[in-house]
Amino acid sequence: MEVIKVKDLHKIYRRPIKEKGLKGSIKEFFKRKYEEVHALKGISFEVYEGEILGFVGPNGAGKTTCMKILSGVLYKTKGYVNVLGFDPFKREKEFLKKITFVMGLEGFLEEIVWDISARDGLYFIKDLYEVNDKVFLENLNEMVEILDVKDILDVPLRRISKGQKMRLELIASLIYNPSVLFLDEPTLGLDIVSQKNIREFIKYYVEKNKATCILTSHYMKDVEELSDRLIVINNGEIIYEGSVQGAIEKFSGKKLIKFSLKDERDKEKLKNFYPKIHKDKEEGIYRILVPKSFASEITKNLFQNFEITDITIEEPELEEVLRDVFESSS
Amino acid sequence: MFLKVLRKYIAVSEIMILDALQYKINTFFLLSVILVPPLAYFFLWKSIYTQKEIIGNYKLGEIITYYIITYFFLETKPRAPWDIAHSIKNGGFSKYITKPINHFFFYFFSEYSYLFVWWITAVFGVVILFFALKNYVILPYGLLPFFLSLLFSFFGGVLGFIIEYILNLLAFWVERPFAFLRFFDLTIYFLSGAIIPLDLLPFKNVFLFLPFKYISFFPARIFIGKEVNINILNELFILFFWIILFYSISQIILYLGRKSYSAPGSI
């Protein structure tokens, strides 16, 4: 069943052009010049019940704008948007009760409680969303259990670490059983344990509640593990829609060569040899993404020119693939 | 008007307001600070003067000009930013210890560079008021009182800055320095004659002895030609005495504060 439907959606921002210096400020004060930013250029897609849609693209691609329009925060410039049968911008109460929007570190809990405990905040959210007591307590107990936050529930929020705060924010966003989830960078800036914990929880929630979810993340791991389907967006346009595996195939048709240099002094020479090279900081491993047909030739080349150790040829991960795509497009 | 200072500092987060307040381009909208209180006083005193020609030795024109000038001097005086207290509380102060800059002069000069834009805007406000109330205001009888008035207000401002700087430094010991600062802000307002000319108050000798009068009361009096017979040099000498005294106190407090500083936020 179709839960979210978007057709030919456009969003144009008017952004003031800043002029420099005092003179510019004075001029700006009386007459301001604007430029138009075309953030979304007619995108269309659907999301179905129980599906997690991964939304990826570079910063400023239009991901967040799109989600804000779908949740009724921003007004669209043109196009058709329907979520759960509602027009989001009318912001009807029934609609708002069924959606949730997790905005990275900008949580609602920390907005309403800071010097007091998360529990106080959650009880307020219960009233705000008119959740009945029994359902609320059931959800609360379950979520607290899974996310392992029992012992921080009654601690003033300001004393809680980022990762744990995010878990609490996630509870606050899901305690009223929303059926549509907009998750904008839910794991941003968190440690690996928290990231994993949160991923698992999202997966569990969506399966259990047959919820529909749109997810953006800088961490490809999130997208790869969670998404049933992927939309790649760049400059306000959809450049790919389909499975995660499909994206890798479409954008790559490439192989990933990983290797180490015996002598780090050859670094400069290597860069001349292959400019688009990446190096993992921790492991000291170099990575080159190359077209499949050239893989063996390049490998041979590397051996001829450098002293190479530990070389492997692999299927690339999504992150690698997309980095390559966006770098070549910009 | 008694809430003058509070009004400005009351809103959302104390630091954010400072950002908003302290002399950004948008200061244009803060012109109401220069315009509104004198205008309110104008209407009030005009009604009062329908019954009497002279109140306390002030004529109507003198008192109205007094308020315009007082508010101008008060609102354009340099303020020791609450950043100082804030940096002491959040640990940012550490960076001054490690750098070869004089803490006082760093803030002093950055304040004056900000002040410039605001000062021009405020002059514009005063011109508007003088023009709108042209039948009521009076001008100095010559260039000398005009310049003397500016001179005294300048050094009065320096004195005010030092006092406020000292109050900021008390953040070394006071737990909630902002509330404390606000309280003194309000008091200084009164003591520098913004609410009523100090010589009309009971126990006026106390108020006229305190150094706060140099911030706005005294220069405004020179402006309206009420301080013709004073020994200018003598008054200037007293003002400098206060400045040196308070500056010395500030340095002692800074020294003591650094000794007791615990650098919160870093271990």
Added chain:
Amino acid sequence: MKSLKIILKFLYLKFKSHIAFRTDTVLQILFGILDTLFAFLFFNVIYSYVDNVVGFEKGEIYILTGTAYLLDTLHRSIFGTGIFSLSILVKSGRLEKYLIRPFKPNVLVAFREPRFDMFYRLPSYFVLFIYGFYLLKTFPSFFDILLFFTSFSISSLIYIFLSYNITLLTFWIIEVYNLYYIIYDFYEFARYPEKIYKGIFRKIFITIIPVIILSNYPVKFLLKERNYFFLFYQIFILFIFFLIFKLMWKRGLRRYEGATI
């Protein structure tokens, strides 16, 4: 009713935070005392030269000043900061947090930052207010007090919409977030008898920026000037300001662009 319950719960949440954090109780009491003292001194000096100001005796002026302070402080302690914080929410793109809730975001925002500590100023102002009656040696009838409270409540509502309407301009001019101080500046005019204002200013202050009616109209009922016209006029102004508010809010949201693309 449901909405009221949620607002009360929200206020309770804020109150709990207020208690959790040590506040400047003593300081707020001192503020109240200072304000009251300065007002007292100011008018004492003036009334040592004249015995009335546009017909206001000393006692009457204290009643007016006290009322103006009470109204202002109540407004600021409950709504003032919250309403003005809208401009910061808009500027930083945090209004989203409220827009996606199934409750009127403008109401939640208004109650977002109550300053319970400011309540501690009220006693001082109340003393000034009562002192006015003591000087007058008369006391209003119960019915007049009732009318005073009605008029005072309407004034409070007008004050809310007045500040909100000015703050709502942030949707159009985001950079100018100083603008909202203007309303506190203009409130200066509310502290004196309306009769002192003449000409164009008077017209402005009872219509476009109706600050002088906020304090002066309620006080009329206490000073034996019972005239229902004033009450009707207040309701009329309230209605107009409410409509403007509705319109601006709706239009403003359409313009809202959040912080990030």
